[in-house]
Amino acid sequence: MSPEEILSSIPAPVKGPFKPSWDSLNMYKVPKWFTDSRFGIFIHWGAYSVPAFGSEWYPRNMYDPSQPEYEYHLKNFGPHRDFGYKDFIPMFTADNWDPDEWARIFERAGAKFVVLVAEHHDGFALWDSSYTRWCATRVGPKRDIVKELKKAVEDRGLIFGVSYHRAEHWWFFNTGMKIDSDVRDPKYFDLYGPAKPASLDPRAPPSPDNVPPDHSFLMDWLLRIVEVVERYRPWIVYFDWWIANPAFEPYLKAFAAYYYNRCYGWGIEPVIVYKHGAFPKGVAVPDLERGSVATIQDYPWLADTSVDYKSWGYIRDAEYKSPETIIRHMVDVVSKNGSFLLNIGPKPDGTIPEEQKRILLNIGEWLKIYGESVYGSRPWIVFGEGPTKVEEGFFTERRLAFTGEDVRYTTKYAYPFKEIVYATILGEPKQEITLKALGGVHEDIVSIDIPNTQEKVSWSLTENGLKIVLPDTKRLKKPITLRIIVKSKDVP
16 A cells, blocks of 8 residues: 555544655654753563563563573463463553652653653553553553553653554564464464564565565554554654564555644644664654764764663563663763663562662752753764764663763853853763863853852863863762853854
């Protein structure tokens, strides 16, 4: 089907300026609220948090004899034909879930937007879906998770969005088709199907082992996310990587035209997030998972990561990052025109693990002091300086090890006729630091201080740049940010 025919099949009004073509969709502009917000919370929460082992890919890996989850499942839950993934869903109770408490924590963490995974690869919907019995209002929590969380975060003045990973469901449970399991039982095909053989590389050529999604699946994929948009009006729709499969292209065009037109009609400023070139540049916001870029980007982008190195969903043996590690990653991203989405994985009862909560609140404390260097900021003439070279790409975050000589810059204007340059020292700072990039503007410097502190900073020009002498760094929240006010080039 053509994008126009697909768009005409959507059971909702689609009038507006956007047509289902890349040329028309290129009229889209990333809203200022998104580039000003810079920091949001991502939430992976579902029945995969019940076994709390391995990762949020437990539903697939539990059926794969080559994976640790397979033996773990046999030992703890029994044969896969007798106890399958479906049997975890009644155990996903949300008994202690308080969406207002979540929203309070997110606000204290300094987040400006919240993105809930409304459906992960496992096919279990967290909204009141008319397309499946496997949704949170009918089984498991028997609550409309999307509706309740949307209200809670918007009551706090935060932006609400959803993440939708159903594209991967085409093949996600295929491992269960290869063993004696409940995935092969026709009674549960509406949860586990289609379970087709396919490559995890969305660009791999079709073959008997890599079957592309068919029109029936693709229309179901589209209509489910349309239902979410119509019922909950999210400001953000985030897609995971497998929409980059070429079969999705006409459906992506139809969805983007529908979504942008509907949002602008409602007075919403929408954002679509994608990976791996699924949309052309300028049509939506590109995302980079667990990594960063090497230089300043000329278009707004998003980086996402989790508080846990090992999983996006809750697991008992999580490898948590330090708050400082997360902040350094965020500052590097923002300095290069990116926004930062930090994931948590709540327990199946709806509580946020104490260590995750501690991390969030610690980040919030840092943002209370230095947040002006993040919120509403823009890249400076250079993103930073220092000996550490950032390796660009997905899944490179473990190699982000910064030193006290690594600095990241952001900027904003201060009326009248002044510019603020923020310099964040990513590693453990020395008492003296030389900012090479600022040596050339020494004569224009008005003042240098540390935001929201009474600490004194001295500075002088050397042949190597701007030398800063810091106060006792033990007293300061780290990473330390310097606020440098200079005369703007707009001064008459």
